[in-house]
Amino acid sequence: MHGSPxxxxxxxxxxxxxxxTAASATGVPRTAGAADAxxxxxTATRTxxxxxxxxxxxxxxxxxxxxxxxxxxxxxxxxxxLGRALPFLVLVAAPLADVLTAPEERFDRFLVAAPxxxxxxxxxxxxxxxxxxxxxxxxLLTLGRGxxxxxxLLAGQTVLAVVTLAAALSSQARRRREVELxxxxxxxxxxxxxxxxxxxxxxxxxxxRLLYEASAAGAHVGGDFYKALKVRGxxxxxxxxxxxxxxxxxxxxxxxxxxFREAAYTAPGLPAxxxxxxxxxxxxxxxxxxxxxxxxxxxxxxxxxxxxEPVVRLLSxxxxxxxxxxxxxxxxxxxxxxxxxxxxxxxxDAPFTVDEVPFAPGxxxxxxxxxxxxxxxxxxxxxxxxxxxRGWAAEPADRIPDLLKEDLARFGAHxxxxxxxxxxxxxxxxxxxxxxxxxxxxxxV
Numbered sequence: 191m192h193g194s195p196x197x198x199x200x201x202x203x204x205x206x207x208x209x210x211t212a213a214s215a216t217g218v219p220r221t222a223g224a225a226d227a228x229x230x231x232x233t234a235t236r237t238x239x240x241x242x243x244x245x246x247x248x249x250x251x252x253x254x255x256x257x258x259x260x261x262x263x264x265x266x267x268x269x270x271x272l273g274r275a276l277p278f279l280v281l282v283a284a285p286l287a288d289v290l291t292a293p294e295e296r297f298d299r300f301l302v303a304a305p306x307x308x309x310x311x312x313x314x315x316x317x318x319x320x321x322x323x324x325x326x327x328x329x330l331l332t333l334g335r336g337x338x339x340x341x342x343l344l345a346g347q348t349v350l351a352v353v354t355l356a357a358a359l360s361s362q363a364r365r366r367r368e369v370e371l372x373x374x375x376x377x378x379x380x381x382x383x384x385x386x387x388x389x390x391x392x393x394x395x396x397x398x399r400l401l402y403e404a405s406a407a408g409a410h411v412g413g414d415f416y417k418a419l420k421v422r423g424x425x426x427x428x429x430x431x432x433x434x435x436x437x438x439x440x441x442x443x444x445x446x447x448x449x450f451r452e453a454a455y456t457a458p459g460l461p462a463x464x465x466x467x468x469x470x471x472x473x474x475x476x477x478x479x480x481x482x483x484x485x486x487x488x489x490x491x492x493x494x495x496x497x498x499e500p501v502v503r504l505l506s507x508x509x510x511x512x513x514x515x516x517x518x519x520x521x522x523x524x525x526x527x528x529x530x531x532x533x534x535x536x537x538x539d540a541p542f543t544v545d546e547v548p549f550a551p552g553x554x555x556x557x558x559x560x561x562x563x564x565x566x567x568x569x570x571x572x573x574x575x576x577x578x579x580r581g582w583a584a585e586p587a588d589r590i591p592d593l594l595k596e597d598l599a600r601f602g603a604h605x606x607x608x609x610x611x612x613x614x615x616x617x618x619x620x621x622x623x624x625x626x627x628x629x630x631x632x633x634x635v
Contacts, residue, residue, distance in 0.1 A: 258520045277308040309357035321354025394425040395617040401591035412609035413439030430490040441483035448487045460505040460543035471533035487534040502549035515554040561610030568603040
């Protein structure tokens, strides 16, 4: 693999070597130090492997992933079931209170709330049925009190009929909107799955395990993206996060993935890949200025793992630094000079910097998006990723994505309310390299 031509050691072996290169090929000057200007990108189902989302089938290959909600589900299910039961609780509680209290206390008037509550979770037919039950219950209570039937019922039944009809129409409109939203979501999810293709579990001399979960808010389509490719002399990985969510974020992610796929095989080093990413976004903005994707920026972390050196080279464009584990020692990589995010409209002037970190056989590296690093508990404290990884040091690599997902859901004040992506890279022992199958090779190409 081609290395960075001007790499110089700037510290001890476990510190990074830095590489400076020319500024972006787009002509936009860049500076270090602005990397923190864009830590707010949105993004993207759980997968294992390298280069796309998916679960693992019995043959060891990744299957296409299905978006999954994250976070605690039981409270949401409980609220839904409670909403379904509320109309019937009113149908039982109101007449019971009316019978057990003095005649002047008219609790039957609360029955008008039953069809209105039914419209929230029941369909039009269910709402009409609840309204009919409320009207029948009102008639029975009126007869039980010995009131004159026609005058007493006329006003109450008229109000109940109007409320029931309005509630049924409202329920029908809600169902229509839900169907339309479901169709739009399915289209967006299909587009995202087309961008994030299935991956093998092992690539070259490294194992990869990917966690990709959609937010609990139900926004399946975000801007997280990832790709890993076996190139001559090693493996190159990209993990990124496009600003915002929706189809525009998927479009920008698709553009960056295509640019990486093209550049990773031929670029002499990570800075050249970053320049190609910047140039691709700039060309797209010139060619399609009306597209909302043309205005998006993206944080990107590039990694290069050479076959013949026990190191990993890293280049960050405004992306959180990865965490490296060697045995029981876990530490966050100190990036010497992160660059600004890709396509950030800030005029700066600084070279891309590559940091070289020891990465021997058996070592692990966790690359992640801000869905992990910015998760907070009820007191505002950030998720202690290093501490958790230290406690999971003896766990097998296959367990880490699930442990991380479950722990984030418990730790977050609102569960997992943002899209979360994390790639666990495990350096294999010497001589363990495996080549991708013919099908996986075609997917990568």
